[in-house]
Amino acid sequence: MADHPTASLDDVVHQKHRLGILTVAAEAKRVEFGYLRSTLELTAGNLSRHIAVLEQAGLVAVEKGYDGKRPRTWVSVTAAGRAALAAEMTALRALVERHVASRA
Amino acid sequence: MADLLDDLTELRRRAREDRHAYPFPLLFFGVASFLAVPLYAPGSASHGFDVRYPVALGLYWSVVLVVGGLATVWWYRRRGARVGIETSTRGYLGALAIGLGGPVVGLALDHLPFRFYSGTGAGLILLAAATVLWRRRAPRAVTLTTAVLGTAVLQHDQPAIGPFIAIGLGLVVLAALEGSTRFTTITAGYLVALCVSAAFTPLEAVTPGTWSLGSVVVLPGSVLVVGGLRGLRRG
Numbered sequence: 001m002a003d004h005p006t007a008s009l010d011d012v013v014h015q016k017h018r019l020g021i022l023t024v025a026a027e028a029k030r031v032e033f034g035y036l037r038s039t040l041e042l043t044a045g046n047l048s049r050h051i052a053v054l055e056q057a058g059l060v061a062v063e064k065g066y067d068g069k070r071p072r073t074w075v076s077v078t079a080a081g082r083a084a085l086a087a088e089m090t091a092l093r094a095l096v097e098r099h100v101a102s103r104a
Numbered sequence: 105m106a107d108l109l110d111d112l113t114e115l116r117r118r119a120r121e122d123r124h125a126y127p128f129p130l131l132f133f134g135v136a137s138f139l140a141v142p143l144y145a146p147g148s149a150s151h152g153f154d155v156r157y158p159v160a161l162g163l164y165w166s167v168v169l170v171v172g173g174l175a176t177v178w179w180y181r182r183r184g185a186r187v188g189i190e191t192s193t194r195g196y197l198g199a200l201a202i203g204l205g206g207p208v209v210g211l212a213l214d215h216l217p218f219r220f221y222s223g224t225g226a227g228l229i230l231l232a233a234a235t236v237l238w239r240r241r242a243p244r245a246v247t248l249t250t251a252v253l254g255t256a257v258l259q260h261d262q263p264a265i266g267p268f269i270a271i272g273l274g275l276v277v278l279a280a281l282e283g284s285t286r287f288t289t290i291t292a293g294y295l296v297a298l299c300v301s302a303a304f305t306p307l308e309a310v311t312p313g314t315w316s317l318g319s320v321v322v323l324p325g326s327v328l329v330v331g332g333l334r335g336l337r338r339g
Contacts, residue, residue, distance in 0.1 A: 016108065023112045027119035027283070028189045035188025039118065067185060074190075089112075096105050 006095065012057045013088045017042060018050050022077060022085045025060060030076040051075060059084055123191045125183040126278060126287045127335035129176040133271050134328030136168045137321040144321070165267035166204070173200035173274065191281055199277040202251050203270025209256035223261025224302075230254025235276075264320045265302045271328075272298060286338070290331035297323040 013019060020040045025031050037047050054060040059081035063074040077085070143161040147154040155161050177193045184190030220226045231254035237247040255273060259266040272295055279291045301323040 016111075019108075019112065020115055023115050024119045024189070027116055028123055029184075029192035030190050031119075032185075032188035035122075039115065089109075092105060092109055096109065099105065 006091070009091050010084055010088060012053060012059065013084045015050070017046070018054055019085075019088065021047075021050055021054060021075070022059065022081055022088075025075050025077040026082055026085055028076075030063065030074040033073040033075065036075065054081070119189060120283045122187050122189050123184070124282055124284055124287070124335070125180050125191070126282060126284065126290075127332045128179045129172065129275070129278065130290065130328045130332030130335060132172050132175060133168070134325050134330075134332055136172060137268075137325030137328060140164055140168075140321055162207075169200065169204055169267060169270055172271075173197070176274070176278075193281075195277045195281055196274055198248070199251075199274045200270075202248070202255050203273045205252055206255035206259040206270065207266060209252055210260035213256060213260045220257065220261070223257050227254050227256075227258025227261060230257060231273075262302050265298055265324075268298050268301075268321075268324050271324075286335070290327070290335070294324055294327045294331065297327045 013022060017040055021036060024036060024039060033044075033047065033051075036042075036051075037044060040047065042050070051060065051062060055062050057080075059078060061076050061078055063076070065072055065074065140161070143155065143157060143164055145156045147156045147158075173196070177197060180191050180193050180196075230250055234247055234251035234254055237250060251273075255269060259269050262269065272291070275291045275294060279288045301320050
């Protein structure tokens, strides 16, 4: 018997804000901390914590630098992060399809 | 769950929109196309693509392609730093190198022991193959070789639109990197205009003038300028 789609959900990725960070980062070469904060409407502390979790899991890479005198933090998704995001999206779609089919 | 998927789709759409920077290359190459018209004054030959100052025309386009390509990369990086979301320009630099390398490889094509039945057809097939290889993440050396060969054969067979083929190659790669429907549509329109221009430019006019040869730039140049202006208007 095939596993239920929930078995494919990864706790690290599945959290809504972390999924948002991965989704935005996967669309670009790299994305700046301030952009993520305003797009995802998170506080700096909250966003930092989510990025730290993703970085620890090897799903994103963090790069710190300066734009003139202004410190900037850039986040880019790793190959493992892309794979994890793709797996998560597949699992989510399968769950939605299963839910729709069960109601039909 | 469906709401979450919708939210993520919206995030993706917004990220793509914020990355868009395509009006600059369109306007740069569009304006440069029209500025090239005086260099299309006809030479002494009464047939084929023969201009009075071929070296000046070649030099002009080489400078435009190099400066335009590097300025485009700078523009994308500057915009990325300003907005906070950066587009990778490595693929575009590769396309630029292929477009510039095409004429060099094309010189060797003159010494081949055979001729293509249709150089245009062979070039297009090779470029289509290179696109498939790129999308399927084939080994880079194979993809690059196929793309360089395709570009060289096409530019060799269509010298009047050679620089526009290089511009088109860059736009196709940029459109794929941006993931913008509007930019992809403009690029497709540009490629169609280029084909029409190549097919109907009166190279065989009895008394060729600057505009009979120079008209080769008008259609693709117009698409670039109009596309760039539309992009600017949309922000």
